[in-house]
Amino acid sequence: MAEASVYELAVIGAGPAGLSAAVAAAERGLTVALVDAGAQTGGQYWRHPDERHLDAFARPESSGHHHWAHYRDLRARLARAVEQGRLVHLPGRQVWRIDRDDTLLTLRTTPTSGADAADAAAAPERVVRAERLVLATGAYDRQLPLPGWTTPGVMAAGGVQALLKANQVTAGRRAVVAGTGPFLLSVAAGLADAGVEVVAVCDANALSRWAATPLRAIQEPGKLREGVGYAATFVRHRIPLRTRTVVASVAGTGRVSHVTLAKVDARGRIRPGSERTIEADLVALGWGFTPQLELAIGLGARTRVDVDSSLVAVADADQRSSVPGVYLAGEATGIGGAVQSCAEGELAALTAAVDAGRSDDPRARSRLRRRIARGRRFAVGMHRASPVPADWTTWLAAGTTVCRCEEVDAGAVRATVHDLAADDPRDVRVTARPGMGLCQGRVCGFALSCLVAAETGRTAEPIDLEPLAKRPLAAPLTVADLALLADGKD
Amino acid sequence: MTAPPPDGAREFSFDGRAIAFREGQTIGAALTAAGVTSWRTTRITGEPRGLFCGIGVCYDCILTVDGRRAQRACVTPALDGQIVRSDDPAEALPLTGEVDG
Numbered sequence: 001m002a003e004a005s006v007y008e009l010a011v012i013g014a015g016p017a018g019l020s021a022a023v024a025a026a027e028r029g030l031t032v033a034l035v036d037a038g039a040q041t042g043g044q045y046w047r048h049p050d051e052r053h054l055d056a057f058a059r060p061e062s063s064g065h066h067h068w069a070h071y072r073d074l075r076a077r078l079a080r081a082v083e084q085g086r087l088v089h090l091p092g093r094q095v096w097r098i099d100r101d102d103t104l105l106t107l108r109t110t111p112t113s114g115a116d117a118a119d120a121a122a123a124p125e126r127v128v129r130a131e132r133l134v135l136a137t138g139a140y141d142r143q144l145p146l147p148g149w150t151t152p153g154v155m156a157a158g159g160v161q162a163l164l165k166a167n168q169v170t171a172g173r174r175a176v177v178a179g180t181g182p183f184l185l186s187v188a189a190g191l192a193d194a195g196v197e198v199v200a201v202c203d204a205n206a207l208s209r210w211a212a213t214p215l216r217a218i219q220e221p222g223k224l225r226e227g228v229g230y231a232a233t234f235v236r237h238r239i240p241l242r243t244r245t246v247v248a249s250v251a252g253t254g255r256v257s258h259v260t261l262a263k264v265d266a267r268g269r270i271r272p273g274s275e276r277t278i279e280a281d282l283v284a285l286g287w288g289f290t291p292q293l294e295l296a297i298g299l300g301a302r303t304r305v306d307v308d309s310s311l312v313a314v315a316d317a318d319q320r321s322s323v324p325g326v327y328l329a330g331e332a333t334g335i336g337g338a339v340q341s342c343a344e345g346e347l348a349a350l351t352a353a354v355d356a357g358r359s360d361d362p363r364a365r366s367r368l369r370r371r372i373a374r375g376r377r378f379a380v381g382m383h384r385a386s387p388v389p390a391d392w393t394t395w396l397a398a399g400t401t402v403c404r405c406e407e408v409d410a411g412a413v414r415a416t417v418h419d420l421a422a423d424d425p426r427d428v429r430v431t432a433r434p435g436m437g438l439c440q441g442r443v444c445g446f447a448l449s450c451l452v453a454a455e456t457g458r459t460a461e462p463i464d465l466e467p468l469a470k471r472p473l474a475a476p477l478t479v480a481d482l483a484l485l486a487d488g489k490d
Numbered sequence: 491m492t493a494p495p496p497d498g499a500r501e502f503s504f505d506g507r508a509i510a511f512r513e514g515q516t517i518g519a520a521l522t523a524a525g526v527t528s529w530r531t532t533r534i535t536g537e538p539r540g541l542f543c544g545i546g547v548c549y550d551c552i553l554t555v556d557g558r559r560a561q562r563a564c565v566t567p568a569l570d571g572q573i574v575r576s577d578d579p580a581e582a583l584p585l586t587g588e589v590d591g
Contacts, residue, residue: 037546039567044545050514050567057512112546113566115558140547152528152540159544159564167519168512171541254538255527292547404542404550407534438549438560443542476549476560 007033007088009352010107010130012095012295015043016338017330018136019074020345021352022089025134026081028353033128034078034087037094037112041078043138044158045338046071047166057168064165064190066226067338074342090125094475098133098299105133105325108485110477126484132325132356134348135296135313136341139289139331142310144179144392145410145447147249147400149285153256157187157286164190172282176259178202178247179286181386185230185241187284192237199280201234202245204264204392209385223378247283248275248395256281268389287388290446291332294471299323303462306334308383310446311465317369319348327352335383340375343368393454402451403444405437410451417455425449425460426467440471502572504529511568518544518551518563529553529563529576553577 007030011022014036022034036043040051046068048061062068081087093109100106107128110116116123141156148154155171157179163169174197177188181203188201234241248262248270263274288308296313297303302322306312312335313321315328327348330341347368354360396402398411416422416432425448428434434448435441441448445468449460501508504521511520518541521529528538530552542550544564551563554575 037565039565053512053514056514113561114555140543140545150537150539152538155541156543156545156548159541162544162564163519163522163541167515167523169515169519169523171522404539404548407532407537438552439547443548 005031006104007031007128007130008356009033009132009134009349010035010105010128011134011136012036012107013043013136013138013330014038014041014089014091015136015138015330015341016045017138017341017345017348018043018134019078020342021134021136021329021349022087023074023077023081024346024349025352026087027077028349028358029086030353030356030358032081032087033090033130035090035093035095035107035109035128037092039092039112041075041089041091042071044140044162045341047162049166049168059168063168064161064193070342090128093125095295096473096475096477096481098295100299100323100325103131105130107133110475110481115478132327132352134327134329134345134352135321135332136329136345136348137292137295137332139291139335140442141285142287142290142388142446143285143443144287144388145400145402145444146247146395147397148251150401150404151250151252151256152254153252153281154250154283154285157184157284160282160284161187161190164194168194170194170196171284172256172280173197174199174280175282175284176200176202176247176261176278176280177284178245180204180388181286181288182227182382183286185227185234187286188239189230189233191284192233192239196282198237198239199278200245200261201239201241202247202261203241203243203386204246204268204389205386206243206266210381246270246395247285250283256283259283264389267391269391269394288383288386289331289335290442291335293332293469294474296321296328296332297466297470298472298474299326301326301328303466305460305462305465306383307380308335309388310335311462311469315344318351318365319344320351325355334376334379336375336379340372340379343371343375347372388450393451396451402447403434403437403441405439405443406433406435408432408434413448413451414455417452423456423458424464425452426464428452429468435468438476441468445469500568500570502568502570502574504574505576509574515568516564517553517555517566517568517572517574520568521563
């Protein structure tokens, strides 16, 4: 591929969706740039030990993984496309801004760790130009604040799993895994298999909610087998699964030492007198996932609130966003899991190829559309079975931290609504500063919108949620990066 | 998972203490394996913080790596001989060398 060329397609994200999209597009003959924050492909779902140092790890890279054979196939096809000069893989780079004109998308990137060399202006990977773009930016654990959740040893469930899968490190010895949804089972089983004593898995919802899921949705390939696998692990390690149970608070000096569990009613209100305190040094929390949308929103793509209350980007039946030339795949369009993401990535690539004037494969596209519709039915069932409890904000004490970066507590947020008449999350944000720190509201944005809604009695709409995910700079960057932009040196 | 690295000891320095790691691990993972769970205090209340999201989203785990501030421990690879320092918000920025992040 020529230097400083314009790619026919850029793909952001090398998880299941982005990797599938990049490989499929290259195989359809498009020139592709695959930009990814990760040091190697796989995303969060297929996160695995450093491929250059596999012999340094005790267990194989496939440990704890599902659909690993499919990942290996995609990885091999990616390597082939790179060899043949049809695809450029740019790992370890975060896209912090995208500019778009009639014919061209310009992606500006910064290294995930460390910094570009002093002559950064000369580094070709800093700026990627493409005619079309697939956003496969994935998602991260959705969090709800609770008293004591800033104590070291409290982690996002996905982070605990990342330590296990990529580093083969256990984050503690006695773990409580809590929140809602089937992902908790995966994390608990991974911890138990690695020798951690899992003292409780707490789901705020009752398992009976799954009974409302249509049978056809549960027949989603692989899901049942995964579920049976976790059940066997739970029995083998005697892991207690406690439903309608939440972590009410966490205590410890400098490190988690005690965790108080409590039973909740259907709306998530703690049943007085049901509290029970146990010893643990690790708490893994997850309440579903939040799609990573800042780039989509920055481009002006239309959004909606999904069944799971997350803001997602709107894709049509062929994965086109509302912005011409920009396609969406994977969790950004609604949380649906890896198999779903792969199908969406492939379809996005086929659609982009057709839009770029390549020959169509209508049968492949309709097969993928059916596949995606089936996956979506399962996802909707899962979301309905595992909602964020309606009254979760009743767990918060006045002094409970909501925004971890700026250290804004629930009392300050409530006071802003009541005393200063801030009546939407954006108002609260600019007044009390929650969501204004380094993470830019990625962690507290959802919780903040719930808390404001609980105080004002008005449910959060896309117009309330978008500002929380709107970030002029999609990643923190150095002043030097900005200076280069101002100098026009790229 | 407790077997020592087969290909010889790799170490970085964390506030003067030697931390062993396996090649390919992140700084955050190596610190966790060594039993270190916090390496930063917050600006307002001085609370200890360490890994939270673990995947590069929350920026809670930032520390100083070879003089470069605000690096995320969860996504920064551990390297032999690295000088890693916990982050103290009250400390003045260095007057010489690169200041960014």
